[in-house]
Amino acid sequence: MSTDPINTIDEGSSGGRSLWSDAWQVLRRNRAAMVALIILTSMTAMVVIAPLLSPYSFDYTDWDRISVAPSIAEGHPFGTDALGRDLFVRTLYGGRISLMVGLVATLVSLIIGISYGAIAGYLGGRVDQIMMRIVDILYALPFMFLVILLMVFFGRNILLIFVAIGAINWLDMARIVRGQTLSLKTREFIEAARAGGVSTPRIIRRHIVPNLLGVVAIYVTLTIPQVILVESFLSFLGLGVQEPMTSWGALVNEGAREMESSPWTLIFPSLFLAVTLFCFNFIGDGMRDALDPRDRSGQ
């Protein structure tokens, strides 16, 4: 396929590489974003190797040490909860769920949003009108209520929760992608591809979508924290992840109930959640500065 002369016309890949290295240069000079990136990377690493960092498992109950305060000497650096479970391990395991939700749900919203937006924008005309009218209708729905109902409906299945959150979050992505596609499709290389007889699905896949990735990248870094927030919101209400598995939202909820006697159960998970959201937002801002020069003045 790579010898196909039509596809080598694609300006996007050669122009795109310089866009990405340019963006990386700008991003590297943004100190807040770089610090955020480092914190986030180390947090992810910790969360992944969680079982190696502590002798306790996330659902092990230490009956002799119920609600003990944080102490490294006792072997519980974040203390334990009301059931004697090690909070350090639980916070890391909660992070697994929260970060995974962020990635999976964002991926789902990405796939739906990009294909929907690119198809609507590229086909144009009546198809575009109908498709965007549907988006408008969905836009006016009070989402969180539907998400809560989805949770009630899907009950305890974590994977479906991920998909449900993603499936509801694609509207913005579809709008942004459509707008970009509208301006892309008048460019010469698309015309060239069309003149060369490339089929419409192939043009969308090989020529439109790769050129959208800059905009999409900015939006992804802003979607991940949103999604993490939605999941922790649901878990906070007791609708998300079920015991003994946990997520940051669920931990904050438990902590809030016991904060008067053991405030550490609230503080540590809150801290992890807030720092993660901070980092994503800083990186998102940095990415916007790096990839979207028009916006540089505003931020």
Next chain:
Amino acid sequence: MLRFAIRRFLGAIPTLLILIGLAFCLIRLAPGGPFDSEKQLPPDIEANLRQAYHLDEPLYQQFARYIGNLARGDFGPSFQYRDFSVTELIQSGFPVSLRLGGFAMLLALIVGVVAGTIAALRQNSSSDHVVMAVSMTGISIPNFVMAPLMILVFAVHLGWLPAGGLGDGGFRNMLLPVISLALPQIAFISRLTRGSMIEVLRSNYIRTARAQGLSTRAIIFTHALKPALLPVVSYLGPATAAVITGSVVIEQIFGVPGLGRYFVQGALNRDYTLVMGVVVFYGILIIVFNFLVDLIYGFLDPRLKV
């Protein structure tokens, strides 16, 4: 103007129908039912109950019945609060939620616009950095984290304010819930205001006004504020939706008897009619509000002919 209103009204109908349909299917098909409890009801009684509430009919028939009742303004009886109709529950819960949300929005608008304008006027100064840092915090720390932390500090440790409950609905009881509900919105609005204000202050007509020797205050209030507020006005729609969903959590945390709390309890207890009632009510509210926002927008920006 009238045509615009009619078009918007007609456009809202499919939105509302889809919302009702989705919510109806989800809550009805969810496992469990309104009569599940610790004590198993005798099958005869449960059958009678189901018949009394028309739950034994096929789903499409129930849906048609529900839509029919809804068209007549009847939300039906609540399953969980046996002696109340959903309309009565909304009447008792909504004023509380409205006050909470209304004050939060007001606070967010005032603080957000003022902070954003100050930051824009002194771009890259230390006050600008403080505003931006605080707003980043507001965006990053979710309100269900902020609220318990504030309770911990102001109610438990300092003992200044009550930890929860509505009490007589006085200032002291409302303060913490309103602030924690408003914080994320303050953050968004101040960022929006700052961004658009910076752009407006760079435009030619502001330079002209400066060249004519107008004071900064006159420039801001008579020339810059109106166009700079356009993005804020268009954010009002999503902001309202966010405040409404935020109040679900905030009411739960502070034990405020508002609509959001009814909704969560209703969803957990499969109180079908209550859940549907709240969804429909808020759906209509958001649609009406978006319409009002569009009107304000057209008023602020005469270039847009509504």
